[in-house]
Amino acid sequence: MIKKDDIYKLAELAKLSIHEDELEVYEEKLNRAIESLEKIKEVNTDNVEITYNVNQMKNPLREDIVRESLSQNEVLKNTVEEQYGYFKILKVMD
């Protein structure tokens, strides 16, 4: 069961701000979603190998050969702000 604290934590991870009056709605919806997953647990998966990818191909590896990159202009094309060839954002400090 998902509790209110879990929802705050999830919201933080998802970078969402949640109002207190929304909590109950989320709580109910999320719990319903999780409950529906319970159904899957009924399947017996003993002796079944884990499927990491439904595509059965393996090792499509790339040879180590340099190809042309984008130009600096192209790289910065979609950014709002740039300076000296850098992407410019508000200061972040960890």
Added chain:
Amino acid sequence: MRYKTIIGLEIHVELMTKTKIFCSCTNEFGGEVNTHCCPVCLGLPGAMPILNKAVLEYAMKAGIAFNCNIARNTKMDRKNYFYSDLVKGYQISQDDIPLCEGGYIEIESKEGPKKVHLNRIHIEEDTGKSVHTEDGDTLLDYNRAGVPLIEIVSKPEMNSAEEARLFLEKLRATLKYIEVSDCKMEEGSLRCDININIVDMETGNKTNITEIKNLNSFRAAVKAIEHEEKRHIDLLKEGKNSEKETRRWDEVQGETIIMRQKGGAADYRFAVDGDILPIEISEEWIEEIKNSLPELPHDKKQRFIREYGLTEYDAEVLTQSRDIALFYEDTVKHIDDPKLVSNWIMGDVLRRLNDEDLEVDSLKFDSKALADLIKLVKDEKINNNTGKKVLRDMFETGKDPNSIVKEKGLIQISDQGELSSIVDKVLDDNQQSIEDYKNGKDRAVGYLMGQIMKATRGKANPQLVNKMLVEKLESR
């Protein structure tokens, strides 16, 4: 000892592949900002990462060199966290199935050889670089985004700053040997984090683990460990405990400073990266990589002891870097006197290189020239001190030792008659010293030797002169 230090290390190493881990952008260091980028390493929507084969090969080389088990089946996972230098909001890394598992690095600790075990080595992508300006902005360069890394995680099995230093040096030497990374801490191609805590052996009390970041040299790592050791022990003595936190080393202040408390553990929500298909590694491939590895430092060291009759210490120093070992072996090829060559390289050559923080490949002379110089000394054409002077000249000018000796007229004087008359003259001019000698002052001999060397501009054969001088003093 009452307090036991426990140290574990996490080392990130950038691999020297030509391209990045998931795209064909160049993996060259530096470059004009944001010019080594493409839709994949910029994390643009819809771009598909394709794993670089060479990254697997380089990482396997490291794994084999450090005695790890190589996974036959592995995969890539997404590690989710939010930071502006991480383009996709997740880093492609490895979670529960690392490429290499276990293994160890053997160090020569004071108490003898010690195996420091590894937890794992896994592959992942590097992040971009942020520059924080004084105007309150952050500037981002994504040239480094997607540069291939291996993360090497040791078990907490080191018990002193010295052991950590030995571990790091062995690790770096090996990775450079097998040409997996250039391991330049100043360029960030080798980065190390330290986990440290202290156990009070009497009470069994343990301090909480501190993680130390921002170490840009092995020396800084040693100083940070020593600082942190003391801080933890002082806390224990006061009946307190350290906080579980991350600190950074401040080189200027010479202390660690708190960065953040490790309150709730970070939730990275690891999940399989569905963009990258499972990786299968065949026995043949592993065998192929094994066979491609050059002789490793440890094996080379043992061979040097066996083949050249060197001491454990000499062999250790000479095999620290592949270039030094190669230079040594090349020199021995030209003059078959392994011990003498080892003395010259370990003494004057390495001292000078260390003083000036240079590598062997920046020497202006080659192994043949050094062998020629050693031959001149060995054949007593020049004496040892002159030899050192000639070597200094070779460092500066790169000139051939035979030409230096010829040009400067440094050939040693071994002619009995010539030396005899010089010794006589010096004795005549220094009556006081003769008297001192007779009165039992042995220092007088040293002074007179000095005068003779001065008179011959250092060219006199010292063994001959010494013998002659004592004889003449006795007979006066």
